[in-house]
Amino acid sequence: MAKETKNKESQISNTLIYLIATSQKTITRTDLAEKTGLSKMTISNHINDLIQMGIISEQPTNIVYDHSAGRKAIPLQISSSSPCILGILIKREFCQSILADVSGKIIDMTQTRFSPHMTRDEFIQIPIAQYEKLFSRARRPLIGCGISCVGPVDNKSGYILNPPNFYGITNVPIVSILKNITHLPTFLIHDADSGALVEKLYGRGIPYDNLIYIHIAYGIGAGFILNGKLFSGFSGRSGEIGHTSINFHGPVCSCGKRGCLELYASIPQMQKKIAELLPFFKNSPFQKITEPSWNDILKLSLDGDPIASIALDEFCTYLSYALANTLNLLDFSTIIIGYDSPENSDILEKILYEKLKSSLNMPGSKLEIFHSRFNGEAPLLGSIAVVANEIFSHQLKLLP
Structure with missing residues (x-):
């Protein structure tokens, strides 16, 4: 009984930490x-205990009025002395820790x-040196x-498998390597899965x-x-939408399949399209850009180039083919798109919305x-x- 009571109290505290940590x-x-x-x-009682443990703190400089109680109330936040998490991002160009x-408040980088x-x-x-x-x-x-990490990865075994264009490096047991160095519970996740989870x-x-x-x-x-939960498949290899075929008679991809989305909707493909169009637009700003970046294309699209x-419309056309198949299969209506953007713009989202609608x-009003x-x-x-998700779901202990 004492153990059950302790577990219940711990779950309540974890729930409170979750609500405070994820509050907008x-x-x-x-x-x-x-x-x-x-x-x-x-x-x-629980909040006072969490404050004593250094996990939660009050914000006395940000007092709000509590209408239900008819008095002022002190907001709560995650304490600046609370335990922190080591996060490692492995991309094709760099590693960031x-x-x-x-x-999710970043302390050091x-x-x-x-x-x-x-x-x-x-x-x-x-990543060892960064840790x-x-x-x-x-x-x-x-x-x-x-x-x-860029995929494909196997989150069950903790291996980086064989990411395309990744220096020929394959089958790295990254979880066991870092776990042995850090002595911390260590988790591997595909970068797109991690994006979905952080948005949720x-x-x-x-x-x-x-x-x-x-x-x-x-x-x-x-x-x-x-x-309400991340779906990553049997071993964390779901979501490779870039390697779903939109043309069964198309060219062979580096993954071995034909007509993959990434052969048509990619930055190199957009650069190729721009090069084809340059002779017809002598005054285009692209005449002075040797290798247009994603940000260049977005910014100039906003400027009406x-x-x-x-190039952006063609990119969205191909992406819409793959997304339409996915949405029809899963009956989802909400899409969140992550990419570097030169400014706060939703031009890509608007183009994609019209193509998918x-x-x-599906009624247009349902699609977001x-x-x-x-x-x-x-x-x-x-x-x-x-x-954090392991903590919030009571799989990993934050509390002593």
Whole structure:
């Protein structure tokens, strides 16, 4: 009985930590009582304990008026002395490591670009060195390690499998390597899955139980939230939407299949389209840009440049083919898209919305497409979210 009581008390505390960590606005003891259905006394007792443990703190400089109680109330936040999480993002160009608390607030950060001829051993040493650097500067205990990585990965075995264009490096047991160094519970997640998870915990996905997160970078990946939880398949290899075929008679992809989406909707393909159009637009700003970036194309599309508009429209056309298939299969209506953006614009989302609305058997009002709250940084914060999610779901202990 004593063990059951302790477990129940721990679950209540974890729930309160979750509500405070993921709140999009100030939250008070009264708010917590309303959200949980627990008495104000029970809430106060748990919050006082969490304050004593250094996990929660009050914001006395941000006092709000509690209308239900008829008095002022002090908002709550995750404490600056609470345990933090080590997050590691592995992209094709660089490795980035951060320390953050369970609310996703970044405390420290370091980044290392990969050399063009990086070996397997050199790669393995980079996240280890970054951990050692951050750990030496940390003034708070570490509770876990999350690794967000380009796919494919196997999150069950903890292996980075065989990402395309990744220096020929394959089958790296990254979880066991870092676990042996950090002595922390360590979790591996596909970068698009981590984007979906961070949106569900901290971003635009909070109100939705079902959504698709699309991550656009070198390639295109997808993450799925299904019935309020991340769906990553049997081993974490779901969401490889960039390697679904939109043309069975198309060219052979590096993955071995024909007509993959990434052969048509990608930055290199947009650059190719721009090069084809340049002779017809002598005054285009692209005449002075040797290798147009994603940001160049977006910015010039916003400025009304015809070449950029054509390239972006073609990109969205191909992406809409793959998304229409996915939406018809899963019957989802919410899409969140993450990518680096030069400014706060939703031009891509608007183009994609119009293309999908015309191709789906769905009332237009039901379809929602949002730009990620985190721009292209969702997979980085997703490395924190994968550990935080283990805490919030009572799989990993934050409390002693």
